[in-house]
Amino acid sequence: MHSARLEELGIQLPPVAAPVAAYTPAVRSGNLVFTSGQLPFVEGALPMTGKVGAEVTAEQGYDLARIAALNAVAAVADVVGGIDNIEQIVKVTGFVASAHNFGGQPGVINGSSEVLVEIFGDAGIHARAAVGVAELPLDAPVEVEIIVRVKECS
Structure with a gap:
């Protein structure tokens, strides 16, 4: 279902990013999974650093937010046995x-929100906060965390 949609879109979920401090990428509590903040790592590195509106354009930030959301989905999928859950x-x-x-x-x-709707359709429509901050870890331009509902525990 969602895995087929990923294939249709030509999107491959990245490997789960290793934590950069003392935390886990995602935790399940009942039918909810909460991710830690996910940076836009690509193959273990940030493609760019700096502040959006200075060193990073809004368009580049959008693309980075999309990557961070895919990293968050990968973290959830790892905890629940795949994206189809x-x-x-x-x-x-x-x-x-x-x-x-x-x-x-x-x-x-919107880079995060739009890719989630592309993948999950109506199930990807979500509540959201978009917050401006002075600094992020490793000088990342964006960080994204998600909360998802997953299938019942067996």
């Missing part, structure tokens, strides 16, 4: 390292 994206929280006077956080985090 995800029933609904409940909430997305996106953090944007923002240059002074940059107010385009919602447009940047």
Whole structure:
């Protein structure tokens, strides 16, 4: 179901990113899975660093938010035995390292929201917060965390 949609879209989930501190990428509690903040790692590295609205354009931030959301989905899928066990994206929280006077956080985090809807359809429609922050770990431009509902425990 969702795995077939990924294939249709030509999207391959990345390997789960190793934590950069003392935490786990995702935790299941009943039928909900909460991810830790996911950075836009590609093959273990950040493709770019800096603040959106300065060193990073809003369009680049959008692309990075998309990557971070895919990393979050990968973390959830790893905990629940695959993407097909995800029933609904409940909430997305996106953090944007923002240059002074940059107010385009919602447009940047649309990168996350839109890829989730592409993959999950109506089940990808979610509540959301898009927050501007002064700094993110490793000088990442964006960080995304998600909460998802998954199939019942067996």
